[in-house]
Amino acid sequence: MLDYKFSGYSHVKGQKLTDAELSELYEGLKLNDLLHYTHILTGYCGNITFLQRIADVVKDIKQRNPQAIFVCDPVMGDNGHYYCPPDLMPVYRDTIVPLADVLTPNAFELGELTGMQVDTEESCLQAVNKIHALGVRIVVVTSGIEKAQKEGHLNCYTSIREPNGDTVRTRFVFPRLDGAFVGTGDAFTSLLLVRLDDCNGNVAEAVGQVLGSMQALIRRTSEFAQNQVDSNSRAMCELRLIESRKDLLVPQQKFQGERIEI
C-alpha cells in the first residue's frame, strides 16, 4: 500500500516491495529468459535506492531491446509541494529522465526538474525544451499550468522533438471536473502507453483519446461519489475503473488539440 497521505485513507497496512525484492523478481525473469519487454512504465516511487534500482532495470531492458519504449511518470508532487522524499528529484533529473522516451510531468514536477517557475504556457514550453535537451522525445504536461487556464477548464500540452530537431507542440483544453480522486495519474499514463502504440506515433491523437477516457472515468466516479449518503468516505471516491472499462477501451469522446506555433 502507498503512504498515508497519498492513499487518502486514515490507516495504512501491508508491505511495500523493497529494492532487494525487486532485484530478486528481476533475477527470476532473467533466469527464465523472460526479459523481452517492449514497454516500461514507472510511477510513484517512495525511496531513493528503489528508484536507482529502477534505473538499472530500465537500462538492462533497453540494452536487450533498443526499441523498448520507457514511459516515465516522474511522480514527485503537485501544487507546489513534494509528496515523495525531495532527495528523489536529482535522481529523476540526472538518471531516470535521460532514459525516458515519454515523460508525463505536471507543472510542479516540470518546474523542479528544470529549476524553473512553470505557471504560464510560455514557461511551460521553455521548460519542456530543457527536457527534450536531456534526450526525451515526447513530453506530455498533464496539468497545473495555472495562468494559462480558463475558468472551469484545464490545459494539457504535448511536445514532440522530431529527429530533424523540429518540435511539434499541441494544446488541449478540457473541462475541470470537481473532486480529488486518487490514481488518475496512473490511469492517464497507462492509457497513454497503450494509445501511443495504437496510434502509431500520432501523439496528439493518442492524448486526445486518453483525455476522452479520463473525462468519462472521472465523471462517473464523481457522480457515484455525489450520490452516496456517506459521500465523505474515501471508499466512495475510488475510481470507477471497472464500471468505466468500455470508456477506457474505446472512448466515446475524443479531444481535439490545437497546434501551437511559436
Next chain:
Amino acid sequence: MLDYKFSGYSHVKGQKLTDAELSELYEGLKLNDLLHYTHILTGYCGNITFLQRIADVVKDIKQRNPQAIFVCDPVMGDNGHYYCPPDLMPVYRDTIVPLADVLTPNAFELGELTGMQVDTEESCLQAVNKIHALGVRIVVVTSGIEKAQKEGHLNCYTSIREPNGDTVRTRFVFPRLDGAFVGTGDAFTSLLLVRLDDCNGNVAEAVGQVLGSMQALIRRTSEFAQNQVDSNSRAMCELRLIESRKDLLVPQQKFQGERIEI
C-alpha cells in the same frame, strides 16, 4: 510466484504472501471500513495455515454481508496426483467447502473431497450430491470425467441444488484442444464468477458463455505457441489473455448444455 512444478518455469524467485501478511492486509481493510465485499474467489493455496486464515476471512465477510457469494476452486491436483500438500484436503473438505456457494472441482478433487472414485458420469453426479449435502448450492465439475468423454472432446457438468431440494444437472461437451497451459483454471473460475452475476442465477447459461471464452483463449494461445520457432519455451505458452480480451468480455461462441434427467 508459484511453486516450480506449478508454474512450469525452471526457476522460481520472489516472495509468497504469508498468512501473517494476509492478516495485516485484512486488518487494514477493516480499519478503513472497506469490508463491503459482494463476492469472494479463492484458488491455489500452498500451505495449511494460509488456508485456515482464508476460512476466517470468508466467515468474517459473510457475517458482514450474508448475501456475499463465495466461489471456491479447491485446487489440489489433477490426473490422480496432488500438487498441493495433501494435508490441505481435510481442511478444504471440513472447513472451506461448507462455506462455498459455488465449488469448481475437477474429477480428482471431487474424488478426494468425497472419498469416491470419480471417473464416470454416474459416479461424478453421486459425488456432486455429497458436495450439495455439505451445503454447496452450485457445483461445476470442470474436467476429468475420463470414461464419459468421447474422443477429441471434454465434458463439464453443472449441478444446482434448488431451495426445494430439487437438483438440476447439465452436461457440456466441447472440443479438447492440444497443449498444457498454466492458469486456465484461474481464468475459468474468474469468468464464472462474473457470468453468474451477469446471468442472474442461470448457471447453465453462464457456464456456456465461460466455455466459449475459454475455447477462444486456449485456441489463440495454442496457435501462438505453435507458430513460434522456440515453441518449447514456457514463455511462448503463456495464456494470451490481453489478445483475447474481447473474447473474455463478450464470447463469440456459446456452448449449449444438455439437461441430464436421472
